[in-house]
């Protein structure tokens with residue numbers, strides 16, 4: 001028992017350190033996107049990064065960190081591409097579940113996410129909205145997989161400025177759940193809107209099956 005507790009403690013310490021590394025990796029990506037150092041310095045940094053990459057590859061997991069319950073009982077997916085604190089690809093988005101229902105997240109895109117000049121790439125906002133819709137659907141008690149996703153781009157989303165994403169379930173019919181989501185500026189002006197149809201796989205109908213893998 002004591003050994004189990006010690007092992008769990010070690011694992012959480014490793015995850016905390018990995019979270020810090022992931023944040024540093026995000027800083028690195030941002031630095032790469034904006035750097036203007038000379039050729040010799042670019043080559044020197046590339047060499048150092050190659051060496052660091054090999055050190056991380058020395059001991060590997062077979063898959064990204066899984067869906068699981070944290071020691072405090074909350075559900076987490078630290079390897080998630082959108083929300084995963086341990087995944088440098090993730091913003092990470094931090095969705096909250098307001099008492100009024102649905103989901104809400106404040107976020108700030110970075111220059112890394114640029115598509116058109118001064119504007120966040122439409123595929124990046126679609127990815128965020130897919131997750132916000134999915135989180136709203138999960139919050140309603142029936143998690144599902146995206147079946148269809150419709151996006152309407154109404155205004156350019158700037159990076160380096162905070163925006164707000166919200167999502168809400170609009171209809172449920174058997175295993176199908178529809179939801180609406182929007183990314184708006186701080187004044188509430190909608191910039192990108194989304195509608196999604198989520199299908200609950202048969203195997204997820206029994207909540208007892210939605211367990212960590």
Ligand SMILES: CCCCCCCC/C=C\CCCCCCCC(=O)SCCNC(=O)CCNC(=O)[C@H](O)C(C)(C)COP(=O)(O)OP(=O)(O)OC[C@H]1O[C@@H](n2cnc3c(N)ncnc32)[C@H](O)[C@@H]1OP(=O)(O)O
Pocket residue numbers: 067130131132133134135138143144145146147148175176197199200201202209210211212213
């Ligand atoms: C251990 C797991 C733990 C999970 C816990 C979750 C916790 C949540 C926490 C936090 C929130 C997370 C939020 C995540 C957000 C991100 C979500 C994504 O990006 S998901 C990735 C992209 N989507 C896919 O990869 C789907 C790929 N497609 C499939 O797997 C299947 O096609 C699936 C499950 C969508 C449907 O397969 P069938 O076999 O269950 O469906 P059939 O029986 O054929 O159809 C059922 C009904 O649905 C319609 N339908 C099926 N697919 C449709 C589609 N693509 N579009 C529209 N309708 C569709 C059919 O026409 C049918 O309708 P009729 O009953 O006849 O009226």
